[in-house]
Amino acid sequence: MIAWPRRSGRAAAGNFPTMAAAARPRLHIETACVVIVLLFASFARPNAALGQDEAKVNSGLEVWRSSGCADCHGPFADGNRADDDAPMGANLRATKLDAAALRQTISCGRPGADMPSFDEGAYVTHACAGRPLGDPPDNLYPAPTKISPDQIDAVVAYLQARIIGRGDITKRECLAYYEGDPSGLCEDYKQ
Numbered sequence: 001m002i003a004w005p006r007r008s009g010r011a012a013a014g015n016f017p018t019m020a021a022a023a024r025p026r027l028h029i030e031t032a033c034v035v036i037v038l039l040f041a042s043f044a045r046p047n048a049a050l051g052q053d054e055a056k057v058n059s060g061l062e063v064w065r066s067s068g069c070a071d072c073h074g075p076f077a078d079g080n081r082a083d084d085d086a087p088m089g090a091n092l093r094a095t096k097l098d099a100a101a102l103r104q105t106i107s108c109g110r111p112g113a114d115m116p117s118f119d120e121g122a123y124v125t126h127a128c129a130g131r132p133l134g135d136p137p138d139n140l141y142p143a144p145t146k147i148s149p150d151q152i153d154a155v156v157a158y159l160q161a162r163i164i165g166r167g168d169i170t171k172r173e174c175l176a177y178y179e180g181d182p183s184g185l186c187e188d189y190k191q
């Protein structure tokens with residue numbers, strides 16, 4: 001039993017709890033409810049943000065699959081190209097580039113080094129590597145396709161979340177990429 005404090009003025013009217021005192025336990029319950037709701041809200045917010053990040057990473061994977069990146073870099077971006085006729089891409093699992101440098105490289109490409117420019121507006125409407133705006137350099141390897149700045153952001157999010165610094169390719173990664181591996185491509189990878 002909790003001994004609710006009573007105001008001395010009312011004590012003379014008898015030992016029954018006053019209205020204010022009787023309302024007090026309800027107030028405590030309401031306060032507790034508000035605290036619980038606030039706690040849930042503060043947990044829910046980062047989860048929603050995580051959900052958005054996950055959606056961006058997954059759309060980045062779609063960009064990776066559909067833009068020809070794997071032809072030169074290999075499906076798992078280790079530089080083991082998927083297309084023998086394509087130039088040999090860099091090993092992106094071991095890249096030291098940060099998000100801004102990744103974006104810049106994918107957008108502008110590397111003139112003379114077989115990395116195509118994937119952004120239609122690169123060199124033309126936004127400058128690359130300090131060059132004045134104008135025609136793109138003619139020693140750029142032709143891009144298999146062009147993608148939007150949002151798609152470039154998504155593929156950068158994908159590379160940062162699932163590729164860069166990941167070390168050896170695992171069987172799990174391979175199975176996820178090939179969605180269950182119906183053709184047995186993942187057999188050689190260790191778990």
Ligand code: HEC
Nearest residue numbers: 067068069072087088089090095096102105110113114115
């Ligand atoms: C035609 C072949 C080719 C295609 C297609 C291609 N790349 Fe590349 N990529 C290269 C080559 C070659 C290099 C290394 C360039 C160099 O030596 O500086 C490279 C370098 C990069 C780098 C810089 C790595 C570093 O550490 O310097 C990034 C990032 C990159 N590619 C991402 C992508 C993405 C993302 C795609 C698809 C949207 C893609 N590449 C498509 C050939 C390609």
